[in-house]
Amino acid sequence: MSRPVFRFAPSPNGELHLGHAYSALLNQRMARAAGGRLLLRIEDIDTARCTPQFEEGIYRDLDWLGIAWETPVRRQSEHFDDYAGLLRTLIAQELVYPAFMSRGEARAHIAEAEAGGRSWPRDPDGVPVYPGLDRRLGERERKRRIADGQPFAWRLDTGLALAGLSGPLAWDELSGETGLARTVEADPEAWGDVILARREIATSYHLSVVADDAGQGVTHVVRGRDLYSATAIHRLLQELLGLPAPAYCHHRLILGPDGRKLSKSLGDTGLAALRAAGRTPQEIEEMVGL
Incomplete structure (x- = not known):
């Protein structure tokens, strides 16, 4: 064992x-x-x-x-090549898309929506979720913008990714004091379409951390409570990429x-x-x- x-x-x-x-x-x-x-x-x-x-x-x-x-x-x-390989897998599965809206454009779009009376969703960190308008772009338009050198980030189509799962997502949360585990239901959709890579850097914290934990055979992830909610995204990526899920312990800060x-x-x-x-x-x- x-x-x-x-x-x-x-x-x-x-x-x-x-x-x-x-x-x-x-x-x-x-x-x-x-x-x-x-x-x-x-x-x-x-x-x-x-x-x-x-x-x-x-x-x-x-x-x-x-x-x-x-x-x-x-x-x-x-290990950037390792992360790029996982990103290519998600691109081939059409579970990510190039997102071209700048931070300023996203803020302006959200401000206009809120001025019109719409309540814009926030992620668990309190940040407005990405509008995701780029999801509707056709393949030809995406390729044209990329060829023109427009800056973009690869974002996970969270809704589409969840729709392809066979069952609910969860993780085992351990207590650092007792070692006892409880099951926590994961809610990746609360984060919207998170960034998995940028044009200049073919990875992100979310993508690299699940790749590294799997590659190193990590069975127990002990980290700060500030990353508790982000575990939902990590569990989703593990399912999409066929990676093992460690047990988690999110300690006090x-x-x-x-x-x-x-x-x-x-x-x-x-x-x-x-x-x-x-x-x-x-x-x-x-x-x-x-």
Whole structure:
């Protein structure tokens, strides 16, 4: 019987903070309790913001915390071809479409609809869902616009994708405290037609994360509560692409003094700054409630 596989997957676009420390420590604790493995993945598809310096900082901070991970470390920037292959599969299935509306055009369309008395739907993050007018474009018009160099993003036709499923979507949600699981019904339609790739980058967080979890054999995804609702999209992609579904555990967030989720721009909660101020790994565990 294979061992459970957990993973910690930070992005090297800033320094790790207390929230990252809690997630990494919880992953390690749960992996050890289950007799499992812990992987480290560097999620660096945003090549404009991610830097080698921040990546090196991740290794230093995790090592200081006493986190042990398997090598080699998977770096997303080395697997763009894998993500592009999955995107081509969805294109061939006609489950994605090129979306040409800019953010400004989408905002203007939504504002006009709301001014006319229409209540525009918001996704779980509170952002207006994409209008999806491009779904009605014919193949010839799509090809013409692409050939003309018009910017576009590949969006999932969520309604069409759901219509092709044989049954309802759900995932197993684990409790980090008890380990007990409950079934959560997935509602991908609440997100509208999400972006899966852009013309210049053939992937997105949604597409790359399900590809990586499957490719690395991840069985348990332990991550922040802020990604709870996004799991619905990940479950849909797993079904469409024939990928296995791990169990999920969405842990509490470590909040700042203002009650909001910590940001990498908050230097006073950065692990490097706390280390430089003389804090110990044991104190970090106490600060995050472990």
